[in-house]
Amino acid sequence: MVHSTEFEVATHGFGDVIDVTALVAASVEQSGIMNGIVCIANPGSTAGITTVEFEPGAVADLKEALQRLAPEKARYHHNDTWDDGNGFAHLRSALVGASQAFPVRDGAIALGTWQQIVLLDFDNRPRRRKLVATVVGE
Amino acid sequence: MVHSTEFEVATHGFGDVIDVTALVAASVEQSGIMNGIVCIANPGSTAGITTVEFEPGAVADLKEALQRLAPEKARYHHNDTWDDGNGFAHLRSALVGASQAFPVRDGAIALGTWQQIVLLDFDNRPRRRKLVATVVGE
Amino acid sequence: MVHSTEFEVATHGFGDVIDVTALVAASVEQSGIMNGIVCIANPGSTAGITTVEFEPGAVADLKEALQRLAPEKARYHHNDTWDDGNGFAHLRSALVGASQAFPVRDGAIALGTWQQIVLLDFDNRPRRRKLVATVVGE
Numbered sequence: 526m527v528h529s530t531e532f533e534v535a536t537h538g539f540g541d542v543i544d545v546t547a548l549v550a551a552s553v554e555q556s557g558i559m560n561g562i563v564c565i566a567n568p569g570s571t572a573g574i575t576t577v578e579f580e581p582g583a584v585a586d587l588k589e590a591l592q593r594l595a596p597e598k599a600r601y602h603h604n605d606t607w608d609d610g611n612g613f614a615h616l617r618s619a620l621v622g623a624s625q626a627f628p629v630r631d632g633a634i635a636l637g638t639w640q641q642i643v644l645l646d647f648d649n650r651p652r653r654r655k656l657v658a659t660v661v662g663e
Numbered sequence: 664m665v666h667s668t669e670f671e672v673a674t675h676g677f678g679d680v681i682d683v684t685a686l687v688a689a690s691v692e693q694s695g696i697m698n699g700i701v702c703i704a705n706p707g708s709t710a711g712i713t714t715v716e717f718e719p720g721a722v723a724d725l726k727e728a729l730q731r732l733a734p735e736k737a738r739y740h741h742n743d744t745w746d747d748g749n750g751f752a753h754l755r756s757a758l759v760g761a762s763q764a765f766p767v768r769d770g771a772i773a774l775g776t777w778q779q780i781v782l783l784d785f786d787n788r789p790r791r792r793k794l795v796a797t798v799v800g801e
Numbered sequence: 802m803v804h805s806t807e808f809e810v811a812t813h814g815f816g817d818v819i820d821v822t823a824l825v826a827a828s829v830e831q832s833g834i835m836n837g838i839v840c841i842a843n844p845g846s847t848a849g850i851t852t853v854e855f856e857p858g859a860v861a862d863l864k865e866a867l868q869r870l871a872p873e874k875a876r877y878h879h880n881d882t883w884d885d886g887n888g889f890a891h892l893r894s895a896l897v898g899a900s901q902a903f904p905v906r907d908g909a910i911a912l913g914t915w916q917q918i919v920l921l922d923f924d925n926r927p928r929r930r931k932l933v934a935t936v937v938g939e
Contacts, residue, residue: 527938529836529906560667562702562764562799562937564838564902569913570854577757578708582740586754590733595866602858616862619853623916626702626764626838626902628797630667635795637707640761657911659904661700661799661838661937662665698805700840700902700937715895716846720878724892728871764840764902766935768805773933775845778899799838799937800803 528556528660533653536646539597540588540617543644544579545656550634552658559632561662566624568655571614571648573621579641591617591647614647621645629662666694666798671791674784677735678726678755681782682717683794688772690796697770699800704762706793709752709786711759717779729755729785752785759783767800804832805935812922812930815873816864816893819920820855821932826910828934835908837938842900844931847890847924849897855917867893867923890923897921905938 530552534543549565565574577583594617601612625642628635636642646652668690672681687703703712715721732755739750763780766773774780784790806828810819825841841850853859870893877888901918904911912918922928 527836529904531906560665560797562700562797562838562902564764564904566904566911567913568911568916570852570859570916575757576708576761578741578753580741580744582742582744583708583750583753583757585740586750587757590754590758594732594870602861603854603856604858606856606858612859612862615854615859616866619851619859619863619919620866620897621758622760622898622901623852624901624903624911625760625762626700626840627762628667628702628704628795630669630795630797635704635706635762635797637705640706640708657904657906659836659838659906659911659938662797698803698935700838700935702902713895714846714899716879716891718879718882720880720882721846721888721891721895723878724888725895728892728896732870759896760898763898763900764838765900766805766840766842766933768807768933768935773842773844773900773935775843778844778846781895800935 526558526663530658532656536652538646538648538650538652541646542584544641545644546641549642549658553629553660556660558660558662561629562626563629563660564626565658571618573618573645574625575621576640576642578639611649617647664696664801668796670794674790676784676786676788676790679784680722682779683782684779687780687796691767691798694798696798696800699767700764701767701798702764703796709756711756711783712763713759714778714780716777749787755785802834802939803937807933810930812928814922814924814926814928817922818860820917821920822917825918825934829905829936832936834936834938837905838902839905839936840902841934847894849894849921850901851897852916852918854915887925893923
């Protein structure tokens with residue numbers, strides 16, 4: 526069995542961290558799949574998908590670490606190509622990864638109690654992001 | 664076909680790197696699935712899953728790199744929230760990723776000869792970690 | 802339904818970034834699978850898989866960032882073990898990840914217009930890399 530869902534999330538950009546766990550969990554629930562794999566992706570090159578404990582402190586730590594890894598104001602060759610000023614966003618997306626897969630077991634995503642799936646929007650402007658969640662299993 | 668397994672691993676925490684390849688390979692073998700995808704996850708927000716050549720040198724290099732990326736003794740906003748002192752562990756987990764998927768081909772995980780699947784336990788104490796491996800295929 | 806493909810890519814090593822999107826898309830097309838998940842991996846411990854806008858600027862930014870994270874000329878314990886001088890390659894592979902999964906929707910990989918799947922070959926010599934792409938779905 527396969528179940529595919531597309532949904533939109535509004536972001537502020539600039540490293541905005543959005544908890545999308547409930548949206549992915551709803552896709553799994555709608556699928557009726559009890560055991561399998563769910564893959565969640567942002568089709569795009571300036572965002573990332575990972576997990577974090579979604580509390581303001583851990584979220585701030587993650588934002589600061591990505592600012593150290595790929596500072597917003599550094600010089601990027603990408604900006605020379607397109608002059609769109611979001612080279613840092615492309616770099617962060619490549620380092621974090623734009624998709625992630627998780628096991629689904631007994632109808633639930635294999636996440637810890639304090640672990641949330643997050644969309645990181647690194648672009649330098651607010652965006653409406655489309656996400657795709659696909660569940661494969663039985 | 665879907666096959667889901669749960670297993671426990673004892674760790675020392677503090678960046679402990681555990682080779683879980685044999686456990687994931689056993690899940691694949693038990694499944695009887697010859698071609699498909701296996702997804703392995705630690706449900707939790709202070710551990711990570713990746714691959715590395717599991718020899719003491721490469722493992723030490725990985726530990727040192729993560730110590731540079733998210734030093735144990737730095738100041739973390741997460742520690743202000745909960746006072747549990749493991750902000751570095753949450754950050755490392757978000758950067759490395761808590762799950763990973765691999766192709767299964769001809770009954771084996773698509774790994775190189777010198778490549779092992781590892782659980783990285785970043786927490787600041789020994790833990791018993793539950794891992795979930797789900798194989799989907801035929 | 803499951804469809805598994807293996808293909809080879811020639812690289813220059815030393816962080817070479819190769820656009821493999823067309824090869825993965827061909828695997829999806831050959832599979833006839835319209836909705837599901839595709840998992841792409843390099844079986845090996847000195848390469849990585851991620852996505853990036855494949856234009857010279859963003860590619861150069863990614864290479865430079867990985868050079869900062871794991872400099873080619875730094876001292877690595879792995880080099881003490883094997884004396885093969887590619888400790889930086891092993892470290893980069895563990896940090897970036899050697900495989901990634903993406904949703905397949907309406908017969909296409911869930912990628913953005915400016916987003917390509919890339920193989921990063923970190924090894925310190927030219928290589929012929931084998932990649933495995935497995936599609937599961939219907």
